[in-house]
Amino acid sequence: MRLRTVAIVAVAVVVVTGSGTLATLSSSGILDEAQGFLGSQLLQSPCLPELGGGVSAGGAGRIADIDRTQMRNVTEIAEAAAGVAKERGLDAEQLVHVLTTAYAAALVESDLRNLPSRAVPASLAFDHDTYPGGRIPPGDHSSVGLFQQLDAWGPVAVRMNRKASTRMFLTGGRAGQRGLLDIPGWQTTSPGVLAQRVQVSAYPLRYARRVAQAKAIAAVVLGTRATGSGGSGTLASGSGGVAGLSAGLLRTSSGCELASSKPSSKIGKCPAVRASSERGLTPDAVAVLRCGLGDYPMIRAYGCLATSGHTPGSDHYTGRACDFMIPGQARRDTRDGIALGDSMAEYFKSHADEFGVTYIIWHGRIWNSARASEGWRSYRHPSGSQNWTLMHMDHVHVSVKGQAGAYGWGA
Structure with a gap:
């Protein structure tokens, strides 16, 4: 560099x-x-x-x-x-x-x-x-x-x-x-x-x-x-x-x-979470959930597998996505909330290959691994809504390929 x-x-x-x-x-x-x-x-x-x-x-x-x-x-x-x-x-x-x-x-x-x-x-x-x-x-x-x-x-x-x-x-x-x-x-x-x-x-x-x-x-x-x-x-x-x-x-x-060589990109084995939270998730999503909560223990609310409530075709329905709710961001921006969300979004972006990330959405912006050279771009919800949650102002969304990452923890 x-x-x-x-x-x-x-x-x-x-x-x-x-x-x-x-x-x-x-x-x-x-x-x-x-x-x-x-x-x-x-x-x-x-x-x-x-x-x-x-x-x-x-x-x-x-x-x-x-x-x-x-x-x-x-x-x-x-x-x-x-x-x-x-x-x-x-x-x-x-x-x-x-x-x-x-x-x-x-x-x-x-x-x-x-x-x-x-x-x-x-x-x-x-x-x-x-x-x-x-x-x-x-x-x-x-x-x-x-x-x-x-x-x-x-x-x-x-x-x-x-x-x-x-x-x-x-x-x-x-x-x-x-x-x-x-x-x-x-x-x-x-x-x-x-x-x-x-x-x-x-x-x-x-x-x-x-x-x-x-x-x-x-x-x-x-x-x-x-x-x-x-x-x-x-x-x-x-x-x-x-x-x-x-x-x-x-x-x-x-x-x-x-001058020194690039360090290993391995994250290490992150702690398991309760079995009900991991059930139905692909290995990549299990890794995202475990490491997201392991490295950001202040996150208390999250959701991965879903059967309803999301956009048609959502990765949540196939166990290939997780949402991490950012404390303090429920209705408005806070300094701590934005700092935490930025840190978490960049964390998964930096380790996209290890986690098999396809895209990340946070605070009205989206990053795609297939378009990585473009960096973070403005996000538009498919419905056109500017709703606080639908624009991901209060949570970090991480979608994964399924089994493309470096980890095979559970399925």
Whole structure:
């Protein structure tokens, strides 16, 4: 994938050494330089995965001001993640994905600060951060640290340790809590959804709102070194390094290319739902239903097989379609509802081959796999009606071929 190149090159905070360990550059002054760079709210790197090749002031994905405290935590999360990546044999793109998810979670939970809690007095005895002005939060149950992990996750000493808490976020807690790498299909699950599946928050849509910012931070941390204005960026990498990183995460020639291989497109085995909901569905529709509800647990109302109530010839009558009702969208648009619907629609579009998708309808737009090059198009209901539900303003509709996808779960 070739990306647009801009003049200013980002500053890397972390390098991967030949021995495979992550070395911070705080003592050399690069940390200060990077802090100033991030704090400028202007991110212009020649190689930014998924951000369109550079984000100018005011663009989507702008990085908000990050102070020295947050910068330290950014670095320590990266070091812990790289250590886990080495142990698990993750490749470069997977490490970017892991870091993006971790940063999104920490941005939401603690504003990238290692927070103690007055409700957990023992947490004040450990190295901790405060909010600007020295404020310590009153506390939410037993939650502390970067990821606001509850007591069940581990001892206070572990939850208040920046690297140890990051490792728990990735590999799981002491009471069997799932870490990021325990989530089926984590490699291809969107960071916002993935963070929710680890954190199990009562406010599941918050993480997706911070993904662009988290992705930009991860790109700066792992992406390029400062080579001067107009120079070419290269990953700070040795001959060894974390698995998949030895050749460099990004290369620059006349532009920028992703250097690592494309990750597997497999979603993983999604959890089954109640048998009555799956009965009569084709294998592709079973996969859509299971993964739709598995990756978007906030969806409570849905429908697949039907005998009436739809347009004549509807895929619902043959077990080849599912509707996912979006919370908050029953009668009018809501910010959370649109964000959730957009995320879900793009999820199935991105994995159309695996699920055997023929078309997706959401919020007055339609996407056909046979016309993928045209992207999303305006939708018109066969009856000409502008009814809220018939225009799919309140639900995501996914139609499938039947048995063309990668999964053969039930029938």
